[in-house]
Amino acid sequence: MSKKILPFLLFLSAFSNFQAQDKAESALEIFTEKYPQEKIHLVFNKNSYIAGENLWFKSFVFDGYSPSTISTSLFVELYDRNKTQISKKLVPLINGEGSGSFTLPDNLKEDIYYVRAYTTWMTNFNEDFQALRPITVYNPSSPQKLTIDNTSKWTAAVFPESGTFIDGINTKFAVRLQSKGLPPSDWNGYIVDTAKPDVKITSFKGFDQNVGSFSLTPKAGVKYQLIVDDLKGNKQTIDLPNVSDSGINLQVVSGNDAVKFNLKSKNIAPGTLYKVIGTISNQLVFKAKSTKILEQTYSIPTEQLINGILQLTVFDDKENIVAQRLCFVQPDLLKIKKPSLQSLSVNGSPRALNSFGLPQTSDGRDYTVLILDGNSDSSEDENSLLSTLWLTGDITSKIYIPSQYFTKNHNSDALDALLISEKWKRFDWRSIMAGVYPIIRYTPQSYIFYKGKVSVQGKPAPNTDLNLLFEMPNQGIKFYQKKTDANGFFSLNGLFFEDAIKFSYQLNDPKIPKEQVQVIFQPNYAFVPYKNSLPESNYNLVQRSAEDQPNSQIERYIETKNTQSLINEKATLIEEVQLKGVKRDKTKELNEKLSGPLFKSANEMIFDLVNDNNTALGSMNILQWLQGRVAGLTIDSDMGTYIPKLRGSQVSIYLDEMKIDPSQISSISTSDIAMVKVIKDYFAGGFGGGGAIAIYTKRGGISGSISDSTAPTKLKQITLNGFDKETPFVGPVYNDENFNNISHDYRNVLYWNPSLQTQSKEPAKVQFFNNDDAKSYKVIIMGYDEKDYTPIYYNEIIK
Structure with missing residues (x-):
């Protein structure tokens, strides 16, 4: 792999006594060049389902912070909580994007299920970086039902900034909560000297259900403790690290104009040589090496950087790591392109027509458009395209509602504290500096790849010309000629087709009767079993009593499933009529x-x-x-x-x-x-x-x-x-009289188009019909502008 992950980043240097490239930089260069990192965002047409429905998904595959060109096929699997595979799909990726669907069986038990997505290239690395998203499926006929877990205990952990806690140096701490169920939304903490447990040294309130922070100037020989409690009376006591009498504390402030940092030290000999390396998505973007590095504040301008996680690592003169810190670049200046809704026409009447237009993107890429009833939840509410791209795609620990850190009213202090509690896990400095790199067992192929073997009367046919005729859907017949190798093998790569196609074959030698020829094909790709345990969900399964009745949401789902079958029938009939009556260009x-x-x-x-x-x-x-x-x-x-x-x-x-x-x-x-x-x-x-x-x-x-x-x-x-064919998403057309006999319409999803194409001359038009009672609409539009390295994102309620 020779592609640079972020070729547009500014490389800054602040060198004193400049020397040749050191071991850390050399190791990083090899890792960046040969081991690029893919990550996947999945968006679903809605947040929960009922057995028997279709589940539609759209995938965005990134190589660092850009759409990936490494992989052209995506493997998507559906598991139950016992890690039994229910279904699997092979999806083509074009410009890093792909879409597909699952049909959930009618007899699927009510439970939490998991959608796993990965590429062949990703299977060479830690499974934790593959996409694994929980899906809620309801079934009123199931003997058990789902209930939210409000009783599981939470745990707290404490993390000093840069990993060091040194006598006399004011240190910022992050406090991180984790829970199998729902973590508390309202919690507090305070610090005490264990010798004086009744005296609060400092106190704080948690930012959110993930993290809080405080600062403390320690004294040598003092033992400190953190006490955390919530409004329900649950409490935990955590020991802070021992106070060191010497060392370096890396302190970072990330602003809109620059990332500023300095090194506070205690009992460090003057003139000691240190080096600070800054990386974004495994690529070197900053380096400072000096014997005076402890005496000044450094500033990394952000004007030519992109939003994302910056890792700062401090090395001593023997290239040992003495401090590390993650921070986010420009947390209050998120570079997002928000498309304008042109010629917006909204009518809140039942089953009314609504519409708007979308301008062409600067690089001609498609939009993904999802429109929901304004009271409905979306999979973007919990983990959005932005949070996957900038956070969870590289951070593997459990984060409650990560999308909150990139909304309009996000809390940048909370995001900073969250990153203090994390470490970069895409690579380990000590491993790559020792020459230990990932073992590459699987290399990406171009779309669908088949290996073939030709035999004549049961024996391999070496160096033989083989004629192949493809019957391609809507493309007629294509002719290929292949030559076998010394063992009778040949390959077919770069195939792009859905469902199944027929190949006809014959040898080029007319003297060999076709009855004596046999060609066997074997796909050169495979679904890779998932080895890790599935994550715990925020739900419990309990027995359903005879008196249990579906709530209003489930009743709407049941009605919608029945209505959708009728809509599909009507739409199919109309399409057949239109194909006959409309003269196309x-x-x-x-x-x-x-x-x-x-x-x-x-x-x-x-x-x-x-x-x-x-x-x-x-x-x-x-x-x-x-x-x-x-x-x-x-x-x-x-x-x-x-x-x-x-x-x-x-x-x-x-x-x-x-x-x-x-x-x-x-x-x-x-x-x-x-x-x-x-x-x-x-x-x-x-x-x-x-x-x-x-x-x-x-x-x-x-x-x-x-x-x-x-x-x-x-x-x-x-x-x-070939690739699995996506089930078409069909909505009603209420200005056609064929839909008049639909009695109830409680659809949550009013419009779903994973690949809305735009034209240069006029905006792409989005049209959808209202359900029976929606008064507002949740409009979600996603994409990526590769020319500006910028995500396209719109997620708002319109009325």
Whole structure:
């Protein structure tokens, strides 16, 4: 892996007696270069479910603080509390994003379930960094029911800033609460000298249900204790660390303009050499090394940094760690792009139509849009895209409602105290400096990868040409030719298809009867079993009595499940009628039919040779015909071969989405070409490259087809499985009379679109119909602007 995680960060230095790179920096450089770190955010269409419903999810996969390009497939699994796998899905990732759905069985027992998500690359590292989200599923027919755990005891722990507690140095402490159930929302603490337990030295009130803080100037020889209590009378006593008579305390203040720090010391010899290293997402962003480092305050400007966790580590002259501290960069200046809702039209009447538009993102990426009844809970309420990106994606300990630290009215002091109580666990300095790095057992493949073996009369067929015909849904027939290796093996990688497709095959040697040929395929990817124990939830299971009745929320869920079945039936009928009666844009239809998901871009120019551009038929070479028709595109000639260039750089050529050499173009008759697409920017199918010319030949169902749709039936066939197909999300269309007989509508989820595409000329339109009683709407819009390295986030109630 050679990608820099944060190539845009400013590298600052404050050197005295500058020396060559030391062991810590060298180890970090290797770790950053070869072991990039992915993290996953999952958002669900709602916060809780009833057995028999569909669960929709959207995934965002980041490499540090940017959308990941490492992995192109996501593994998603559903577990019960006993770690029994109920279902699993394989989801494609395009630009680090993917979506899918689970159908929850009707007989699923009421309980807490867990959705686990990970990539192949992530399985090389600690399982704690994989996404594991609890899901509440209700079932009134289940013999047991869920109740919130309000009785579990909480525990408290105390953490001095930078890990040191030194005589005479005023030290900030974080106090951290943990509980199996709900931690107390109102709690307090105070400090005493164990020799004078009735005298409070200092006291404080907890910030939230996770953390509180206090400061204390200790005296050598004194034993200190922390007493924490809540309003219910629960109390804990914790011993503070012993007071040291020498050492260094790292003190940090993170502001909007700079992160400032200094080193307070006691009984340290003058002229001792120390080094301070600052890292964000495992990348070096600051270094200071000096014999005078204890005598001044350092300031790290934040104007060219990004929001995220900064780790500061102090090393002595032998590169031993003497102090460490985590802090958040610009906690009160969160860099978030908030999209504007254009032409907003809201009508609070039952089943009324509501709408708004969204502008195109600067890099053409899609939005994820979720609209709920304003009284409903969302999975974003607990752990949001922002809290995953900036906190829980890198912090593995349990945090109660981490989203609270990145809301409009967040408490920055609470976030700072939380980070004092944490350590960076993506890597351990001592391990990597000793040359101990993660063992890479699994390398990411491009989308779906199959290995194949060819046998003739039961014996391997080495160095043999194999012809493969794919029957691709909505894309006609594609032809591939593979050559086996010395043992009869070959590989198929970069496959992108849903459900299953049929392969037809034959050897290129006509002398070998097809009955003697056997081809066996084996997927070169696998779901990896989860080894850790599942986390405890905030709920208990208790026996359901005969008198128990569903509460109002469950009753609405039951009614909605029944209503949704009727909505699905009506919507299917309407769609069938519309497909017959609506005349679609022919070029757009041709593009949708021929182009796979990886070859679609917001910056593409399409030439339709089926319905338009008849002048191309008179040209001997399609590249020559393109000359002068695309701004920035030039066609050079080299020994009779036409070479296309965009803005002076040669671009790749694809024939039916397979990369070919420019010399092969001359053999393609323009009469056999259905469409040409010039892509001027990055697209997923280019795998990191920028720009391409994609040529599509005529196929079955397209006028002038040259494909023989019966060809595969004459050959031996095999079926391969692809990505799992997502169940379409369907809402009612109340301006159509077909929906008039729906008696009750209590839907929580009014709109769900995990990939709302935007166009450059006009805003993307969002339309949804009200349920029977909603008067407000929770609108959640998510995305990422890679040009500015900024999350796009909107989560507000509109009325």
